[in-house]
Amino acid sequence: MQELATTESSNALDSFMSxxxxxYRYGFITDIEADEAPPGLNEDTVRFISAKKxxxxxxxxxxxxxxxxxxxxxxxxxxxxxxxxxxxxxxxxYSAPRQQSGPKSLxxxxxxxxxxxxxxxxxxxxxxxxxxxAVDAVFDSVSVATTYKDKLGELGIIFCSFGEAVRDHGDxxxxxxxxxxxxxxxxxAALNSAVFSDGSFVYIPPGVRCPMELSTYFRINAAKSxxxxxxxxxxxxxxxxxxxxxxxxxxxxxxxLHAAVVELIAxxxxxxxxxTVQNWYPGDAEGRGxxxxxxxxRGACRGDRAKISWTQVETGxxxxxxYPSCLLEGDDSVGEFYSVAITNNLQQADTGTxxxxxxxxxxxxxxxxxxxxxxxxxxxxxxxxxxxxxEGARNFTQCDSLLIGKKCGAHTVPYIDVRNPGARVEHEAxxxxxxxxQMFYCQQRGLTPEDALSLIVNGFCKEVLKELxxxxxxxxxxxxxxxxxxxxx
Amino acid sequence: MSNLLExxxxxxxxxxxxxxxxxxxxxxxxxxxxxxxxxNGAGKSTLSSILAGKPGYEVTGGTxxxxxxxxxxxxxxxxxxxxxxFAFQYPxxxxxxxxxxxxxxxxxxxxxxxxxSELDAAQFLKSVKExxxxxxxxxxxxxxxxxxxxxxGEKKRNEIFQMAVLEPKLAILDEIDSGLDIxxxxxxxxxxxxxxxxxxxxxxxxxxxxxxxxxxxDFVHVLSDGKIVASGDKSLATELEKTGYANLSSAA
Numbered sequence: 001m002q003e004l005a006t007t008e009s010s011n012a013l014d015s016f017m018s019x020x021x022x023x024y025r026y027g028f029i030t031d032i033e034a035d036e037a038p039p040g041l042n043e044d045t046v047r048f049i050s051a052k053k054x055x056x057x058x059x060x061x062x063x064x065x066x067x068x069x070x071x072x073x074x075x076x077x078x079x080x081x082x083x084x085x086x087x088x089x090x091x092x093x094y095s096a097p098r099q100q101s102g103p104k105s106l107x108x109x110x111x112x113x114x115x116x117x118x119x120x121x122x123x124x125x126x127x128x129x130x131x132x133x134a135v136d137a138v139f140d141s142v143s144v145a146t147t148y149k150d151k152l153g154e155l156g157i158i159f160c161s162f163g164e165a166v167r168d169h170g171d172x173x174x175x176x177x178x179x180x181x182x183x184x185x186x187x188x189a190a191l192n193s194a195v196f197s198d199g200s201f202v203y204i205p206p207g208v209r210c211p212m213e214l215s216t217y218f219r220i221n222a223a224k225s226x227x228x229x230x231x232x233x234x235x236x237x238x239x240x241x242x243x244x245x246x247x248x249x250x251x252x253x254x255x256x257l258h259a260a261v262v263e264l265i266a267x268x269x270x271x272x273x274x275x276t277v278q279n280w281y282p283g284d285a286e287g288r289g290x291x292x293x294x295x296x297x298r299g300a301c302r303g304d305r306a307k308i309s310w311t312q313v314e315t316g317x318x319x320x321x322x323y324p325s326c327l328l329e330g331d332d333s334v335g336e337f338y339s340v341a342i343t344n345n346l347q348q349a350d351t352g353t354x355x356x357x358x359x360x361x362x363x364x365x366x367x368x369x370x371x372x373x374x375x376x377x378x379x380x381x382x383x384x385x386x387x388x389x390x391e392g393a394r395n396f397t398q399c400d401s402l403l404i405g406k407k408c409g410a411h412t413v414p415y416i417d418v419r420n421p422g423a424r425v426e427h428e429a430x431x432x433x434x435x436x437x438q439m440f441y442c443q444q445r446g447l448t449p450e451d452a453l454s455l456i457v458n459g460f461c462k463e464v465l466k467e468l469x470x471x472x473x474x475x476x477x478x479x480x481x482x483x484x485x486x487x488x489x
Numbered sequence: 490m491s492n493l494l495e496x497x498x499x500x501x502x503x504x505x506x507x508x509x510x511x512x513x514x515x516x517x518x519x520x521x522x523x524x525x526x527x528x529n530g531a532g533k534s535t536l537s538s539i540l541a542g543k544p545g546y547e548v549t550g551g552t553x554x555x556x557x558x559x560x561x562x563x564x565x566x567x568x569x570x571x572x573x574x575f576a577f578q579y580p581x582x583x584x585x586x587x588x589x590x591x592x593x594x595x596x597x598x599x600x601x602x603x604x605x606s607e608l609d610a611a612q613f614l615k616s617v618k619e620x621x622x623x624x625x626x627x628x629x630x631x632x633x634x635x636x637x638x639x640x641x642g643e644k645k646r647n648e649i650f651q652m653a654v655l656e657p658k659l660a661i662l663d664e665i666d667s668g669l670d671i672x673x674x675x676x677x678x679x680x681x682x683x684x685x686x687x688x689x690x691x692x693x694x695x696x697x698x699x700x701x702x703x704x705x706x707d708f709v710h711v712l713s714d715g716k717i718v719a720s721g722d723k724s725l726a727t728e729l730e731k732t733g734y735a736n737l738s739s740a741a
Contacts, residue, residue, distance in 0.1 A: 438583055440543055440565060441580070442583070442591075443542075443569065444541055444542070445591070445592075445595035445598075445655070446566055446570045446595050446599045446602075447566055447598055448566050448598075455591065455594065458585070460585055461585075463585075
């Protein structure tokens with residue numbers, strides 16, 4: 001196992017070891033050499049994680065503070081979701097990256113998975129990486145990622161794993177971590193802050209426009225962490241970046257709970273576009289075994305004329321709970337949220353956004369499309385808050401729901417809180433079902449029922465899909481069709 | 490030459506409802522234009538809907554053969570790909586779906602069935618340019634969402650435009666004249682007439698004789714209370730205009 005070389009890490013280890021001398025609820029001494037933390041979550045688990053990662057003392061302290069907060073909080077229950085109570089002590093909160101346990105080549109990958117890649121039109125060069133084939137075996141991935149990093153390096157752009165950022169750019173991390181999503185923000189954010197595994201870190205220097213879309217595919221040394229991801233993205237003054245998270249390929253994980261935190265900071269005149277395509281395993285047709293995706297994502301337009309735009313296509317997970325939000329602090333800052341959320345079979349989604357207008361002449365746009373099929377339940381929950389000093393604020397919100405079949409549900413819960421008399425807030429909502437007439441019209445023109453459904457759904461989602469980077473847009477369209485398979489007839 | 494369409498003693502009803510078609514027998518050979526007239530409730534829409542494959546109806550007796558095959562056993566989209574075209578009386582709107590994209594997808598589905606290669610966007614545009622012109626359809630209609638915000642005339646012209654692009658073997662036009670003013674009627678009729686072909690059969694459903702002045706049928710059938718009570722050539726339509734439907738008896 002790796003050597004703990006730094007003084008800070010040794011200190012962490014010391015305090016960890018002394019704590020262990022006091023004995024545990026579970027009656028064992030944790031072996032740092034172990035690949036996994038024992039099941040359960042207590043302060044020692046946090047110390048174990050931090051020590052394993054060789055983190056500096058300030059970060060361990062930060063985690064511990066978050067853990068303390070967490071123990072005093074209880075899980076929220078206001079969303080319209082049916083969740084079995086979770087036993088937080090039953091999970092394991094750290095496991096080392098699996099080295100050789102993945103398939104050695106595409107030949108060893110589940111043919112069903114490969115078929116899905118085919119249907120989604122995923123480029124051949126990416127399929128191996130997505131299937132979890134050990135990176136060393138995928139020569140192309142390594143070389144592509146290396147040239148990629150060089151190019152970015154020349155411009156001063158930092159794009160690496162969170163762990164690497166703590167090690168190599170600790171000051172930057174320390175300055176911004178928790179500045180947009182405070183530890184105590186909510187139950188899952190506190191949990192994440194205590195036990196986050198890894199994630200992405202991005203920094204774009206002043207005036208730099210990132211020349212390519214940054215995608216999580218290319219984080220070559222990324223541990224298969226998924227569970228408690230922590231992402232921090234900073235666009236300095238006048239910087240521009242487009243970031244893609246997730247992928248259309250179905251993602252499975254042993255861990256059921258995914259509680260990620262994403263913080264975006266846009267300084268003066270900066271522009272961040274953050275796109276997500278999420279297709280976590282939704283469970284079987286009876287809804288068993290699916291992933292719970294509880295994410296806290298927030299962007300702060302710190303500087304004047306800063307802009308943050310969230311685009312998401314959510315088709316997976318048994319339960320999705322996320323509200324990517326924008327704090328419009330700078331004058332003339334802009335926040336945007338474009339979303340398509342699909343629930344089929346027994347999936348549940350409670351998703352939306354919060355646009356908080358703080359500075360002057362800020363504006364926000366929300367376009368949320370929900371599609372419910374099967375016995376899916378889809379809720380849009382959004383908040384538009386105009387603070388008293390937010391002169392000249394403008395918001396436009398449009399939430400549209402599409403129902404397929406008779407057993408699904410769509411709900412809209414908008415909160416509009418206006419504390420400045422000069423604000424202009426518009427809200428439109430429509431609910432419709434795919435009419436038999438539309439389906440018949442398409443079929444009479446030779447389209448199969450599946451193609452007809454796909455066409456109608458894509459038309460419905462058009463305004464959102466066109467906000468996605470080209471790379472994702474094509475895959476996303478296919479993903480929509482795939483997610484609705486079996487919902488017709 | 491064998492018939493394109495053979496309807497033999499067709500009985501049908503609305504699913505869960507009473508019998509509407511009470512024994513229809515009708516043959517359409519390639520190249521022929523048949524008009525179907527009759528009062529409201531006679532079963533004209535039921536007949537055309539059943540031929541197109543619209544859900545909600547139940548065939549309780551008789552057969553329908555298309556190009557020698559059982560038509561009723563095919564799904565609506567299969568029939569379409571085999572060359573059956575239905576021009577809707579009230580074309581439905583499909584928001585967000587680009588008209589050109591839709592029609593190209595439709596054409597390619599039909600072309601695939603015929604063993605022909607698919608057309609890309611540029612090839613498609615080229616092939617439809619002339620058809621757009623004689624149906625007096627402006628380019629921008631192609632860029633709009635299917636039928637969204639179209640006037641009645643635009644919707645009907647769009648239906649015939651689709652027919653021109655898809656080149657069906659059997660075209661069923663359901664009250665193509667409804668809601669049209671004189672000028673629109675003329676344009677639509679010209680369009681239909683240009684599509685007359687020795688290999689194509691047409692069934693034109695209408696209430697009014699006026700349409701048949703523009704599109705001269707080879708045969709006219711009068712449907713009343715679920716049965717064909719009279720058949721003849723185009724002079725039958727002129728006669729009806731004088732005597733009206735009320736004088737028809739359904740004991741045919």
